[in-house]
Amino acid sequence: MAQVTLKNVAKVYDKKIRAVEDVNIQITDGEFLVFVGPSGCGKSTTLRMIAGLEEISEGTISIGDHVVNDVHPKDRDIAMVFQNYALYPHMTVYKNMAFGLMLRKLPREKIDKLVRDAAKLLDIAHLLDRKPKALSGGQRQRVALGRAIVREPAVFLFDEPLSNLDAKLRATTRTELKKLHARLKTTTIYVTHDQIEAMTLGDRIVVMSDGRVQQIDTPLNVYKRPANRFVGAFVGATPMNFLEGILESADGRFFFVAGETARIALPAEFSSALADHIGNTLSLGFRPSAMREASPADPQDERITLRTILVEPLGKNADVSCEFPDGTHVLARIDAREDFPVNADVQFTLEMKHVHIFEPGEFGANLVHPPADILAPAAV
Amino acid sequence: MPNPPTPTRVKPSTLAKTLGRAVIVALLVLLALTFIFPFVWQILISLSALTDVDLLTQTGFPPALQPENFITIFQRVDLARYFFNSFFIAGWVTILQVITCSMAAYAFSRIQWPGRDKVFLLYLATLMVPAVVLMVPNFVVVLKLGMFDDYSGLILPSAFSAYGTFLLRQFMLTVPSSLDEAAAIDGASHWRIFTTIMLPLARPGIIVMAIFAFLFNYNSFFWPLIITKTANLRVLPVGLLQFESSYGQETPLIMAGSLLAMLPPIIIFLVLQKYLVKGIQLGAVKG
Amino acid sequence: MIGSKKKRVAIAMMFLLPNLIGFLIFTAGPIFFSLYMSLTDWALTKHNEFSTEPIRFVGMQNYQRLLVGDESVFFWDYLGNTIFLMIGIPISIAGSLALALLINAKATPQAPRIRIRAGVIALVIGAIVTFFAWLATTPGPLPDPASPLLEMSAEVGLTDKSLFEVARLRSISFTLITAVFSLVIALGLIVGSVFFRTVYYLPSLLASVPMFLFWKTLYRPRGGLINAVLDPALDTIQTIITSTPRFLWYALGIALWTAAIIWAFRLMRSGINKLVHKDAGAAAFIGRTALVLTMLITAYGVGAVLVQAPQQSMLRSGFTSLDRSQTQTIADSLAAEFPTADTAELNLIARNTDGSSPDDAARFFATALPDDALPRTRTIARAQAKPLHDGLTSGDGLTSPEWLLSPSWAKTALVVMGIWTAIGGANMLLYLAGLANIPPELYEAADIDGASGWQRFVHVTWPQLAPTTFFIVVMSVIAGVQGGFEQAMVMTEGKADTITLSYYLYNIGFSDRFELGLACAIAWVMFAMIFVLTIFNFRVGNQLTND
Numbered sequence A: 001m002a003q004v005t006l007k008n009v010a011k012v013y014d015k016k017i018r019a020v021e022d023v024n025i026q027i028t029d030g031e032f033l034v035f036v037g038p039s040g041c042g043k044s045t046t047l048r049m050i051a052g053l054e055e056i057s058e059g060t061i062s063i064g065d066h067v068v069n070d071v072h073p074k075d076r077d078i079a080m081v082f083q084n085y086a087l088y089p090h091m092t093v094y095k096n097m098a099f100g101l102m103l104r105k106l107p108r109e110k111i112d113k114l115v116r117d118a119a120k121l122l123d124i125a126h127l128l129d130r131k132p133k134a135l136s137g138g139q140r141q142r143v144a145l146g147r148a149i150v151r152e153p154a155v156f157l158f159d160e161p162l163s164n165l166d167a168k169l170r171a172t173t174r175t176e177l178k179k180l181h182a183r184l185k186t187t188t189i190y191v192t193h194d195q196i197e198a199m200t201l202g203d204r205i206v207v208m209s210d211g212r213v214q215q216i217d218t219p220l221n222v223y224k225r226p227a228n229r230f231v232g233a234f235v236g237a238t239p240m241n242f243l244e245g246i247l248e249s250a251d252g253r254f255f256f257v258a259g260e261t262a263r264i265a266l267p268a269e270f271s272s273a274l275a276d277h278i279g280n281t282l283s284l285g286f287r288p289s290a291m292r293e294a295s296p297a298d299p300q301d302e303r304i305t306l307r308t309i310l311v312e313p314l315g316k317n318a319d320v321s322c323e324f325p326d327g328t329h330v331l332a333r334i335d336a337r338e339d340f341p342v343n344a345d346v347q348f349t350l351e352m353k354h355v356h357i358f359e360p361g362e363f364g365a366n367l368v369h370p371p372a373d374i375l376a377p378a379a380v
Numbered sequence B: 001m002p003n004p005p006t007p008t009r010v011k012p013s014t015l016a017k018t019l020g021r022a023v024i025v026a027l028l029v030l031l032a033l034t035f036i037f038p039f040v041w042q043i044l045i046s047l048s049a050l051t052d053v054d055l056l057t058q059t060g061f062p063p064a065l066q067p068e069n070f071i072t073i074f075q076r077v078d079l080a081r082y083f084f085n086s087f088f089i090a091g092w093v094t095i096l097q098v099i100t101c102s103m104a105a106y107a108f109s110r111i112q113w114p115g116r117d118k119v120f121l122l123y124l125a126t127l128m129v130p131a132v133v134l135m136v137p138n139f140v141v142v143l144k145l146g147m148f149d150d151y152s153g154l155i156l157p158s159a160f161s162a163y164g165t166f167l168l169r170q171f172m173l174t175v176p177s178s179l180d181e182a183a184a185i186d187g188a189s190h191w192r193i194f195t196t197i198m199l200p201l202a203r204p205g206i207i208v209m210a211i212f213a214f215l216f217n218y219n220s221f222f223w224p225l226i227i228t229k230t231a232n233l234r235v236l237p238v239g240l241l242q243f244e245s246s247y248g249q250e251t252p253l254i255m256a257g258s259l260l261a262m263l264p265p266i267i268i269f270l271v272l273q274k275y276l277v278k279g280i281q282l283g284a285v286k287g
Numbered sequence C: 001m002i003g004s005k006k007k008r009v010a011i012a013m014m015f016l017l018p019n020l021i022g023f024l025i026f027t028a029g030p031i032f033f034s035l036y037m038s039l040t041d042w043a044l045t046k047h048n049e050f051s052t053e054p055i056r057f058v059g060m061q062n063y064q065r066l067l068v069g070d071e072s073v074f075f076w077d078y079l080g081n082t083i084f085l086m087i088g089i090p091i092s093i094a095g096s097l098a099l100a101l102l103i104n105a106k107a108t109p110q111a112p113r114i115r116i117r118a119g120v121i122a123l124v125i126g127a128i129v130t131f132f133a134w135l136a137t138t139p140g141p142l143p144d145p146a147s148p149l150l151e152m153s154a155e156v157g158l159t160d161k162s163l164f165e166v167a168r169l170r171s172i173s174f175t176l177i178t179a180v181f182s183l184v185i186a187l188g189l190i191v192g193s194v195f196f197r198t199v200y201y202l203p204s205l206l207a208s209v210p211m212f213l214f215w216k217t218l219y220r221p222r223g224g225l226i227n228a229v230l231d232p233a234l235d236t237i238q239t240i241i242t243s244t245p246r247f248l249w250y251a252l253g254i255a256l257w258t259a260a261i262i263w264a265f266r267l268m269r270s271g272i273n274k275l276v277h278k279d280a281g282a283a284a285f286i287g288r289t290a291l292v293l294t295m296l297i298t299a300y301g302v303g304a305v306l307v308q309a310p311q312q313s314m315l316r317s318g319f320t321s322l323d324r325s326q327t328q329t330i331a332d333s334l335a336a337e338f339p340t341a342d343t344a345e346l347n348l349i350a351r352n353t354d355g356s357s358p359d360d361a362a363r364f365f366a367t368a369l370p371d372d373a374l375p376r377t378r379t380i381a382r383a384q385a386k387p388l389h390d391g392l393t394s395g396d397g398l399t400s401p402e403w404l405l406s407p408s409w410a411k412t413a414l415v416v417m418g419i420w421t422a423i424g425g426a427n428m429l430l431y432l433a434g435l436a437n438i439p440p441e442l443y444e445a446a447d448i449d450g451a452s453g454w455q456r457f458v459h460v461t462w463p464q465l466a467p468t469t470f471f472i473v474v475m476s477v478i479a480g481v482q483g484g485f486e487q488a489m490v491m492t493e494g495k496a497d498t499i500t501l502s503y504y505l506y507n508i509g510f511s512d513r514f515e516l517g518l519a520c521a522i523a524w525v526m527f528a529m530i531f532v533l534t535i536f537n538f539r540v541g542n543q544l545t546n547d
Ligand SMILES: Nc1ncnc2c1ncn2[C@@H]1O[C@H](COP(=O)(O)OP(=O)(O)O)[C@@H](O)[C@H]1O
Pocket: A013, A014, A017, A019, A037, A038, A039, A040, A041, A042, A043, A044, A045, A046
């Protein structure tokens, strides 16, 4: 068991392509940490540096108490599961799992026991004599997993291990992975581009974009308190809606003014965080679930009026595609009802405690609900 | 209701189709016969008595079969020796080429080292240089190294093949790199990865390369001709030609020897043709 | 990626070194060494352990000798021979494509059960036919002493026994042919394309000395299989020609010419259109022109045969090769004519040119004579050789060529053999792979568009195969420029005007003169030709595959 520390880690390819920039993470012993981000953002590169498959261009990585920058992968006490599983096609399942142990010169009986135990744990004992070619995708995935766990390493590394499975299998395997981790309690670093996977699996999530870490936090915090506009947009089952506008103040109250289309009164709690930004262009972000149909009791200046285009009933809820007069698209998730008007102007209310205001730009910081560790006691 | 459009093109009738296929099969068979009959003819000559060859040409069959020719040829000329030499030389060249080329291919496909791509480019560039350009300087090199008229002069110059290295490198590149990464994490050294992962996985490529190397060297004529003078070192092509130029009229014996010399390639091809066909096609796609 | 940089270099070197050392000594090094040698007068006869004479740097002298100097008479002639042999390349490529298309048509049954059933039926029918073939042709156990056949045989001086024997052997041969025929059909049906692919491929696998020795016997003017088949065939043709009206042959020949001209015109018109509209570049246009010219020349030749057929006149003119006594006569008369010449050398040349064509011999004799003696030498040599009587000629009907013995047919013989060996070889396999890679949707789309079989070929198959064809052409040209040595060495010993550039290199470097510097220069000239041709091929290839 071990903790993993990344200090100012960067990766430079071919002396000019900076694929990963200044990553600092402290992974505690037994933690399940998930790297998530769009494809090409540098997740795999980071993971492969931890594994020792890529040279570390800058910074240091430690596993346990040792800096491992110059340590050969085999001596880092890690195991890795690859996206394509990387099973040796010419070896049986048994040999695939035993290979690493054989190279470590464990006694025959010990190897046999470890392999069979792991196989039983993963329910692949009946496949041990087959070659990878004769396995289904899910079975291969389990064998790859088995090959990793027999080694009883200090750290598990996963690089998109589920992305070659179909949707249903992916869901069940996800649960099993979680259970497995609860049972083995091995430090695990997991890379995925799928934010649902990240949310469900991780103790903490590292959101990356363009080679940089955007936020490190628990799944709930990342969801509720996205550090910046990118994280807000990336994390969550339905994408955040954004409105571009200017912050104005009148009568001691703040208003978010999006041109002609909306003028939204902001709650008093935001005031201290926004005081320095009056007159600035900002973006207002809110999830579809932060909207509901306006009731007469709601104050007029917390409502927005949208034209409904399409209703998609989801059961308890319904997703409503709407547009502002200027064409800005907004998705609302509301309580389902039969006779919801389509092609009509409808008033919605925003739940202000779920509304975020970001500085301009793709990575504009969250001003009103920043992550706790940056602005600890303030806000809400 | 408008009528559905009537089809303008009618599918050819099954009869026409069958007829067309019959014509194609007939062509295939006739062509096959143009390749097979000459060899049947060669077998007939090799089974005839020398005095019967004229009659054979008139009638198409010898009056008496004389399979002893296949034994006589071994007595008249040191065919056993030529066979041994051909197999010995082609065999050693093949073994050495497999070793040197697969190792080099591994270095070119699996290890990162500065200058790697430049050196590989140099290998590629030499592939464009025709063999005749190398003939004379290699002759001098062999002369100077004291390998003239010696097995080493026949084996060593062919033991390193730029083409084989290229072929195997291309083949190894198709093996996913995550496999050797997995092996590295499992604790395997480069040598270990090479022997237990790469060699087994590149086996089809290595077999192709080995067949090419063997057949090419088994058939090779120019180089053995200029690099040997002792009769003991003659390979099959050189030995057979020597026999023919001294006993040109003994057609049945010559044909028997030539048939025997053709047997190994035929057997190799029939047994391994799956690999060979793939290999020829692979070389082109990648080349 | 794995391990420190220093260690990686060390490991990489360990893997690479065995190969790299050999590569440097026997491949990379020799290339530069060869270039240097080609600029020296290095000759083993001058520079060896018995002499201390230094190797002199002579600059471009070797190249000059080859291209314009004393060696140029040989060089250009041998270059011509090399190019002649390369005529086989386009023919065999087209043949390879045709074979691949035939195999790829999957005309034999595909389902395993039908395959076996059809094969067994073919086998049974074949066995029955073979049996009846034997029954119908066998002369029977006892020749009837009263048979008119026996009288006839007595007239031509044959004993009854030998006549009977001939009939018996013919019968066996006929039966054997029938049996092989049936077997091939049955195997083709059972095994399918793989059988045909294997049979077609085998000759190319065996293209080495043993097979050339075999073809040498096939080509024997008398007693060789080819002329044994050709003689009766030519007789038949002769009969047909003499028994049909003369104008028919004229008409056929002229029709062929007309068709060729029309087709050439159309091809060139579309070529010019493409050039004008920048659909294709100049190199593609040159390539097209070359193809059209080849076609016109071929059509002219065939048409000429047809038009002249009724006159039974000559198809080719030339000389028989010289025999030993004739070359000696030439040497003697030259010695008489040029008193300054070294008689011993002339006699040596006379011995070496046994079997050469008169023109070849003349060139060799001229090397021992004053500079301007070549024309006179040629006249003397030609006077010795018998003119004509050479293949498909002669006044009393068509006769088979003398093939390898005849300077005007030997190269053709080599080309024919080359096509026979190469047509089903690697090129066919490459085309098969190319055909298998054409997406079937393309054919379906073409079908929907209403394309005929020929249009499918022109608009789908051929363009899709362009990269394959390109690769094949490049490789064939590279091999072609270097080719011809083994065949000529085995089958003609370089006589009958069959020496190619590679054979020339052998002669200069390793056979009689050991002039290594000059030999290297020949190699580099060949390399230059390959280089230029390959670049040209690349340009055409780029233009065609980019359409
Ligand atoms: N070997 C390499 N050479 C150059 N650039 C690379 C290499 N490997 C990855 N990259 C670049 O680094 C960036 C991050 O890649 P990666 O870590 O694989 O992304 P992902 O987050 O999808 O796993 C990408 O832009 C990719 O193009």
